[in-house]
Structures are given as C-alpha cells and as structure tokens.
Amino acid sequence: MLTTPVPYFAFRHFPAGIDQQVELALLRALRGQQYILGQEVEAFEGEFANYLQAGAAIGVGNGYDALVVALKILGIGPGDEVIVPANTFIATVNAVVAVGAIPVLAEPDPYTCNLTAAVAARHITTRTKAIIPVHLYGQACEMDGFMQLAAQCQLTIVEDFAQAQGARYRGRPVGSFGRVSATSFYPTKNLGALGDGGAVVTSDPALAAYARMYCNYGQRQKYHNQIVGINSRLDTLQAAVLRIKLQHLDELNSERQRLAQVYLSALPGIGDIKLPVTSPDCTHVYHIFNIRTAQRDRLQLYLSEQGIQTAIHYPVPVHLQEAYTWLKYERGSLPVTEELAETSLSLPLYPGMTEAEQEAVITAIHTYFERHG
Structure with missing residues (x-):
C-alpha cells in the first residue's frame, strides 16, 4: 500500500x-451584510452569463432545482414526455418527474457516453415536448443535431451542463444552446461553490424574468405575488466564492485536461481498458475521467488495497433503480447503459493532483493487468 x-x-x-482570494471574497460579502440575494449574486449572475455568451443566468439553490425550474418555466408538465439519456445522474430524471412529465430513457453513444440526436429521434412521439442532452463526464454533446431536431419537430432543448462548465462545442460554450439550460455548483464540480448552488441559463428575456419570479416565491416585488412560486435562491456567500472560481475556471479546466492527457498517454493497450473518446468539434473538461473494463470490480478492489480511491458513475442505471420500476424497463432493455454500469470506473483527477499521485495510479493499473491479464 502507498505511504500516502x-x-x-x-x-x-x-x-x-x-x-x-476566496477567503477575502467571503469576508467582503460578510461585511456587506446582505445575506440573501443582493450585489454578489447579481454580479455573479452577470459574469456567468457573459462567460457562457448567454442572455441571463439566474442563481438557484442547487442543480436539481435548476433542472426543475428550467422545465417548469417552459410549461412542461403532466402527460408531456421528455427524452433523457439513460446513463445520467438520477437528478436529471427526478426533475422530469417532479414537474409531472414522463421521462423517456434513450441509450448513450457507446464511445462518448453522451446522448446523440440520432438516438433521441427514435423516441419522439406526439407527446414529446423536450430533450435534455447531458454533457456527461465533462464532454460537450454534439449540439448541431439536437438543434436541428428541435427545429424540425418543434421541441425544446434543455441542456444539463452540471458536469461540463467551460466545455465547448464548435467554439461555443455548453449551456448556451438550449432554450433553457441548467447547471450545478456542487463543491466538486469544475465550477464549485463551498456548498450547494445552481443556475438556470437562458437568452429568452421573458423566461429569465419568469424564472427570477418563480424562484423568489412568485414575486417581483416583496409581498406582491403574481404566481405560486418557490424559494430557491443562490446563497450570497456562495455567489462571492463563485465569482472568484469563475475567474480561474479556464485554468482549472486546462489542468484537468493536462492530467487527462497523462492518463491517455500512459494507459492505451493496457488489458481491456477502454479510454475516454472525445467527439470532433467537442471539448472535454474531464469532470470525470472514466475508463471501462470487464474487470472493473476486481481492479477497483486492487486499487483500493493500494490506497488509491476510485468511484463508479453510475453503478445502478436509472431504469433498474427501485424508484423507477413503474417505468417498466426490464434488465437488458438498455444494453449500452447497463454495460456502462457494469464496466465504468472513474480514476482520481483533480486540479492540484501531484505527479507522484498520478504516477501511483498508473503504475498500479499496469501492475494489476500484468498480474491478471
């Protein structure tokens, strides 16, 4: 086992x-004594929207709320169908159910692990109202196909870019393609706060105004409520932190990409490992560095014995979760998704990871396959 x-x-x-810089920003916000909304939140929202080349960003309590609000302000509700990738974090699907709509699970591309427009098109019915492309693991989806499909079939695109802040498709930031987009600022995200946070992004002024009102109890003016709203607001202290982190996002992503290239150079041809594949015109900011191997469980155990922590994204796919038996998917109905659940392993990767730490991971993987074939 490793010493460290x-x-x-x-x-x-x-x-x-x-x-x-973060500590000073927190102190500044603390001394400002405006702990709900206010200048820090407004400033971050403007800076984030500018970064994304979008019209507006509305800070909310977390990434799940961002997804729910995105669907809600689009008027998606009971009886509507929303196409989502089967291989995604459960929050994406939960949000669809939260507004009363029906999630329709579609298989991801077996190489990039992202949903494609060609596959989504097979699931469109007369009840389909929206598609949620999830920029999974940090790689941008191929958005041209989705935008063309939406125009042809009069559908709405809602991007989930919680894992891919800073990724681009054909030079344009993800989060700026959908009519509405949603993201999370969970601490481990590429743009992470010191607690929960999220944002709804749109270039439609009417939707932006509606989202602001809906997330603040349905009011434009205090105690004057136009609609039945909710309380989901980005915390002022988190906004102060995010303003600093946003200034460094591209540098943080570049470091993730550099670390990923070390893995990509050191691990080809090792056992049966499949390495991440990035589509043309897409960038990957490696929120997760996901490999695949039929020996996943044994490799993970071996690495753990060597003192190397890993993760699995995701061990039980949505359609096989107890909570979603009512969708009536059977085991074997989504084979690509199920294969990903059985073979995927996420390796350590984070800004500030040392050369020695990464070399230990690489050496351990080489040693495992030398011993086990």
Missing part, C-alpha cells in the same frame, strides 16, 4: 493564491 493514499478527489490550493 491517493484520494479520488481533493480540494487543493490550485491555482496558487485562490484560497486567499
């Missing part, structure tokens, strides 16, 4: 000076 274990993820002081 390798964590799956760690918060490191990268780039240098960022921790002090």
Whole structure:
C-alpha cells in the first residue's frame, strides 16, 4: 500500500493564491451584510452569463432545482414526455418527474457516453415536448443535431451542463444552446461553490424574468405575488466564492485536461481498458475521467488495497433503480447503459493532483493487468 493514499478527489490550493482570494471574497460579502440575494449574486449572475455568451443566468439553490425550474418555466408538465439519456445522474430524471412529465430513457453513444440526436429521434412521439442532452463526464454533446431536431419537430432543448462548465462545442460554450439550460455548483464540480448552488441559463428575456419570479416565491416585488412560486435562491456567500472560481475556471479546466492527457498517454493497450473518446468539434473538461473494463470490480478492489480511491458513475442505471420500476424497463432493455454500469470506473483527477499521485495510479493499473491479464 502507498505511504500516502491517493484520494479520488481533493480540494487543493490550485491555482496558487485562490484560497486567499476566496477567503477575502467571503469576508467582503460578510461585511456587506446582505445575506440573501443582493450585489454578489447579481454580479455573479452577470459574469456567468457573459462567460457562457448567454442572455441571463439566474442563481438557484442547487442543480436539481435548476433542472426543475428550467422545465417548469417552459410549461412542461403532466402527460408531456421528455427524452433523457439513460446513463445520467438520477437528478436529471427526478426533475422530469417532479414537474409531472414522463421521462423517456434513450441509450448513450457507446464511445462518448453522451446522448446523440440520432438516438433521441427514435423516441419522439406526439407527446414529446423536450430533450435534455447531458454533457456527461465533462464532454460537450454534439449540439448541431439536437438543434436541428428541435427545429424540425418543434421541441425544446434543455441542456444539463452540471458536469461540463467551460466545455465547448464548435467554439461555443455548453449551456448556451438550449432554450433553457441548467447547471450545478456542487463543491466538486469544475465550477464549485463551498456548498450547494445552481443556475438556470437562458437568452429568452421573458423566461429569465419568469424564472427570477418563480424562484423568489412568485414575486417581483416583496409581498406582491403574481404566481405560486418557490424559494430557491443562490446563497450570497456562495455567489462571492463563485465569482472568484469563475475567474480561474479556464485554468482549472486546462489542468484537468493536462492530467487527462497523462492518463491517455500512459494507459492505451493496457488489458481491456477502454479510454475516454472525445467527439470532433467537442471539448472535454474531464469532470470525470472514466475508463471501462470487464474487470472493473476486481481492479477497483486492487486499487483500493493500494490506497488509491476510485468511484463508479453510475453503478445502478436509472431504469433498474427501485424508484423507477413503474417505468417498466426490464434488465437488458438498455444494453449500452447497463454495460456502462457494469464496466465504468472513474480514476482520481483533480486540479492540484501531484505527479507522484498520478504516477501511483498508473503504475498500479499496469501492475494489476500484468498480474491478471
């Protein structure tokens, strides 16, 4: 076992000076004494929208709320169908159910693990109202196909870019393609806060205004409520932190990409490992570095014995979760998704990961396959 274990993820002081900048931002917000909404939230929303080349960003309590609000302001509700990738974090599907709509699960591409427009098209019915492309693991989906499909079939695209802040498709940031998009600022995300947070993004002024009102109790003016709304607002202290993190997002993503290239150079041809594949015109910001092997469970156990932590995204696909038996998918009905659940392993990768830590991961994987074929 390693003298110093390798964590799956760690918060490191990268780039240098960022921790002090965050501390000063928190102190500034604390001294401002405006703890709900206010200047910090407004400033971050504007800066984030500018970064995404979008009209507006509306801060909310978390990424799940962002998805629910995105669907709600589009008027999606009971009886409507929403096509979602079968290989995604369950929050995407839960959000569809939360507004009363029916999730329709579609298989991902077996190489990129992202949903494609060609596959989504097979699931369109007269009740389909929207498609949610999820930019999984940090790789941008191929958005041209989705935009063309939406125009042809009069559907709405809602991007879930919680894992891919800063990724681009043909030079354009993800989160700017959909009529409405949703993201999360969970601490481990590429753009992470110090707690929960999320945002709804849109370039439609009417939808932006509706989202702001809906998330603040349905009011434009305090105590004057136009609609029945909810309370889901980005915390002021988190907004202050995110303003700093956003300034460094491209640098943080570049470091993730550099670390990913080390793995991509060191692991080809090792056992039966399948490495991440990036589509043409897409960038990958490696929120997750996902490999696949039929020996996943044994490899994970071996790495754990060596002091190397890993993760699985995701061990039980949505359609096989107890919560979703009512959708009536059977085992074997989504074979690509099920194969991903059985073979995927996420390796440690985070800004500030040391050369020694990464070399330990690579050496351990080589050693395992030398011994087990």
